[in-house]
Amino acid sequence: MGVLIAKQLERWLKQAKIDHITAFNGGSAPENITGAIIQFRPNLIIIVDAADFGGVPGELRDIDIMAGDGSPSFSTHTLPLKVIAAYLVESLQCEVFVLGIQPVSTEICAPMSEVVKKASKEVVSFFKECLR
Numbered sequence: 079m080g081v082l083i084a085k086q087l088e089r090w091l092k093q094a095k096i097d098h099i100t101a102f103n104g105g106s107a108p109e110n111i112t113g114a115i116i117q118f119r120p121n122l123i124i125i126v127d128a129a130d131f132g133g134v135p136g137e138l139r140d141i142d143i144m145a146g147d148g149s150p151s152f153s154t155h156t157l158p159l160k161v162i163a164a165y166l167v168e169s170l171q172c173e174v175f176v177l178g179i180q181p182v183s184t185e186i187c188a189p190m191s192e193v194v195k196k197a198s199k200e201v202v203s204f205f206k207e208c209l210r
Contacts (some may be wrong), residue, residue: 079126079179079190079198082153086202091209099209109157112165121172125159126201129178129195136193138201141178177201 079104084161087101100118102111108125115123129141141161162173179198190198 079127079181079194082190082195082198082203083126087205090202090206094209096209107157108159109162112162112169114198115166116169119170121170123163123170123172125163125174125176126157126174126182127176127178129182129183129185131174133180135180135182135191136197137180138179138197139178141176142175150180 084101084103088103091097091099091101102115102118104111104125108190116186131139131141133139141162143158159176163176166172167174179194179201181188181194
């Protein structure tokens with residue numbers, strides 16, 4: 079879902095000719111784009127990803143990944159987001175927030191449910207509204 083959101087925001091930012099904000103698509107290996115993020119030099123990074131925090135499918139939650147407890151119980155990423163976020167904070171002296179979307183299923187390659195697609199669209203709409 080993070081991939082879907084990033085792609086939609088990338089497209090919209092380009093159409094809106096907004097170049098001081100960008101969306102990066104980290105896919106399943108977000109550590110591969112840390113160089114591009116550092117080159118962009120943001121002071122705020124918002125990571126959007128599936129997160130199993132025991133909520134209702136499609137629920138959105140601000141996740142404190144730097145805390146030892148309360149982090150999502152699974153990850154499909156090569157490196158945990160906590161490690162990536164700590165690296166970006168150290169490298170850029172920036173703030174990093176994680177917006178988690180509760181999936182219906184945590185199985186690898188499970189199709190995205192309609193409720194999660196709806197939540198993803200709401201996230202995209204929210205960002206667009208904030209950036210207008």
